[in-house]
Amino acid sequence: MIIPFDLHTHCTLSFDGKSSAEDMVDRAIKLGIKYYALTDHIDLGDFPDPDFDLEATVNGAKEQLPALQQKYAGDFTLLYGVELGQAVQDKELTEKLLSENDYDFVIGSTHNIRGHEDFYFLDYKEADVPELLRLYFEELLETAEWGRFDVMGHITYPLRYITGDCGIEADLTRFGGIIDRILQALIKNGKGIEINTSGLRQKYGRMFPDADIVKRYRELGGKILTIGSDAHCTDDLGKGIAEGIAAAREAGFTEIAVFRKRKPLFIGI
Ligand SMILES: [Zn+2]
Ligand SMILES: [Zn+2]
Structure with a gap:
């Protein structure tokens, strides 16, 4: 199957990216992808990764991505994207970044909750998992209500570690009320969600x-759904997109969103 889009990927502009921007673009074109987004990490808040260099990431993307957009313009569309982590933990800096950079597409993600490290680092054998999840969903609600992004990134991300790595089954039914409030806030603000297929390649095994x-x-009433592999190297680019499209169809979607200049365009699936 031709992969029509991949709207969530990272290159070496991210502290954890493995392939250069040009190599990623080259691979996307080889796969026949028409809409391809590089969405490198900008993580805000109390616990930035020690390898993360805000200025180098922001300026690197600003130098490289518009040039690659021009170089490969035609049948292929490169989206100048960003994955903003924990934006509500530093709204001032976020506003500044958004006003100074001409992004096509902004993913609003939460990798850690206020006062806690990235979910990657937490000890779930010791932790109060339901309480951590409650705080996680509270911060997603705050992010959804703030709404200065295009789609909310990988909702349920902590399960990658809680369930995938530690084998602790988390019962999300008790969070049904707040999940509804998050989705309603997104819809009210005209914002979307993504299907992030990276979990399929991890121990978690789900999206x-x-x-x-x-x-x-x-x-x-939500209409804006994007799909992304969250690839950090050329090998993972496009992985799981076909499964993501199948899941989207099953959920009743007939169109998937891509973005130019922060505006959604819809592609039939
Ligand atoms: Zn992320
Ligand atoms: Zn990502």
């Missing part, structure tokens, strides 16, 4: 979020 949340977003 972020599961199909039931995608379906619920649609039932509540």
Whole structure:
């Protein structure tokens, strides 16, 4: 199957990226992808990764991506994107970044909750998992209500570690009320969600979020859904997109969004 889009990927502009921007673009073109986004990490808040250099990331993207857009313009569209982590933990800096950079596409993600490290580092054998999840969803709600991004990134991300790595099954039914409020706030603000297929390549083995949340977003009136592999190297580019499209169809979607200059365009699936 031709992969039509991949709207969430990283290159060496991210502290954890493995392939250069040009290599990623080259691979996307070889795969026949028409809409391809590089969305390198800008993580804000109390616990930035020690390898993360804000200025180098922002300026690197500003130098490289518009030039690559020009170089490969034609049948292929490169989106100048960004994955903003924990934006509500530093709204002032976020506003500044958004006003100074001409992004096509902004993913609003939460990798850690206020006062806690990235979910990657937490000890779930010791932690109060339901309380951590409650705080996580509270911060997603705050982010959704703030709404200065295009789609909310990988909802249910902590399950990658809680369930995938530590084998602790988390019961999300108790969070149904707040998940509805998050989705309603996104819809009210004209914002979307993404299907992030990286979990399929990890121990977790599922997408972020599961199909039931995608379906619920649609039932509540949501229309803006993107799909991304969250690849950090050329080998993972496009992986799981076909499964993501199948899940989107199952949830009732007939169109997937891509973005130019922060405006959604819809591609039939
Ligand atoms: Zn992320
Ligand atoms: Zn990512």
